[in-house]
Amino acid sequence: MADALLSPAIGGIMWAASAAAVARSSRKIQQELDGNRIPLMGMLAAFVFTAQMINFSIPGTGSSGHLGGGLLLAILLGPDAALLATASVLVIQALFFADGGLLALGCNIFNLGFLPAFVAYPLVFRPLATGKAGQLPRALAVLLGAVVGLQLGAFGVVVETVLSGRTALTFRAFLLAMQPIHLAIGLVEGVVTLSLLAFLQKARLELPRPTEQADTAGRATVALGLLTLLLGGWVAWYASKHPDGLEWAIQRVTGQSELQGTASGWHGRLARVQATTAVLPDYQFKGSQEGSHAVTSLSGVMGGAMTLVLVAGAGWILHLRKRRA
Amino acid sequence: MVNLGDRFRDLGRMDALGSQESALHRLDPRAKVLVTAAFALVVSSFGRYEVSGLLPFALFPVSLAILGEVPWGYLLKRIGLALPFMLVLGALNPVLDREVLLHVGPLAITGGWLSSFSMVLKLVLTVASAVVLVATTGVDGVCQALERLGLPQVFVVQIGFLHRYTFVLAEEAVRMLRARELRSNGHGLTHREFGPLAGHLLLRTWDRAQRIHQAMLARGFDGNFHMLRRSSFGPRDLLFLFAWCAIFLLLRIVNFPMLMGSLVSGGG
16 A cells, blocks of 8 residues: 555544554553563564565565565464554554655554454454364464455555546446455465464464453454454445545535635736746637646646646755755 | 575664764654654545645655655655555556546546555555554664553563664574575475474573573562663643644645646646
8 A cells, every 4th residue: 555545534544443453452462561572573573574575486486475474473463462553563564665655654553464464364363273282273263364364455545546547447347357366466475474474483482472362342443343344345335436525525515626715816916927927829729528637738738847847846945945954 | 595694784784873863863762753643644635636735745764864864765764665665556556546646747647546556655655654664663672662651561571672682593594494495495485394404493591581581580670670761751842743733734735746737837
């Protein structure tokens, strides 16, 4: 998920949702604060962060894959610590590598952190993982957990993108593109998670166990999160041809389709000035019926070029002043 | 695995840039974080077909990059790394949305081209602003700002630990991958080898992380990271915050490129 695909309304909602989840998990971790767990969380997060950059080849396909780590962290740390660890990885990625961006951070924490740790882990992995580690039922639980986690994450991306209305992709087309790809990615994730867990089992590494407890408030949060997502998907199905939420809201509030409409008084006054300054009078190009919505003419192109020259000029002046200082 | 080593060198470089000295570096991190967040919010509020209105926003990353002495090559490289994903996604728009929205001379421009150009432009702007933020504030600074803006302390300490351990791990990972590469006679890494390789990496780092943590405890670590540059929010920071927010609002409401364009071309 990236800033460029998001509208502020959707980005803001997801920020609020993720902030609430992170705050809740932080509180729980702080309460059970056990000296060894905090550096363990940091270390495992750094491990996932590094392992994500190690690509390996997938036999028979010619493509390569890498670890995502959401389910692995949930299994090793428990959901609350896993959410914090994943979220910290995403924060560092957004800040350092500009992956995603600041506004998209809320979406990314929700899709890659919350959904695997609080939906796939408790609702898919835990009930199925009955046998001992290294046995078939547990292996299947890991595979299925990884697949479900990634399917949900992909679905989240589709819903958030379509509701934001920044791409021309329809809900159906984007959904049909994303889910099958993430089925494959989910299987790879499951296999890799499994092989890592098997290795840790063989090495008999004793990681401090997360305290397991039935958590009704957690269940409620999960149900609420899923409901939101499904509702969002349902709305997206209908709204995919609409403008985005904020524009829609502006339309409802002001009765106008664009904010620029409020500057029309200015336009009138400037029209007179324009007649005297115009280099190319009457040299107009036809806009379309949706003209008010788009950049309509040569003006936009010329003005845009001038803006870039101005920005570059401002930059140059700053640069010179800084050198003199 | 030049790739991995490269990425971590970048990480180190970002830290080095963040600890430089300039008027911009001395501003309170909170002011910079808030302004960057406002920037992302305003830029993303532009509609799907908006291109011209977005251009003036380049003023923000450009002027901050100059004031903060962020090297241009570095900034462009970071943007270049983020571009491919958006180009692939944006490439679909011209195919899907063929409605002609405007004509420039003989050229008919469809909504798809406009929307994909708008997406790429937004990506460049938001990535540039995020890079400039960290390059002028540093990760520690951003963490400090996040904590003082109300993020849970456990979470902020977690980010700090991740940041520190990442360097420990990266060193080990690069060494292991190089060793594997030298012995593998040109064979790529398969998923079968990934488990044991990553597992060993985890074991080694776990040992080291424990030693580091013991050492930190022995030196009085109390769950807090203490900062040398502990700034307070002064009038300069307030001015920085409000001036940029006012500029963003002005640029959001008035489309200056269109105004200037219509002044010279006479078109509406």
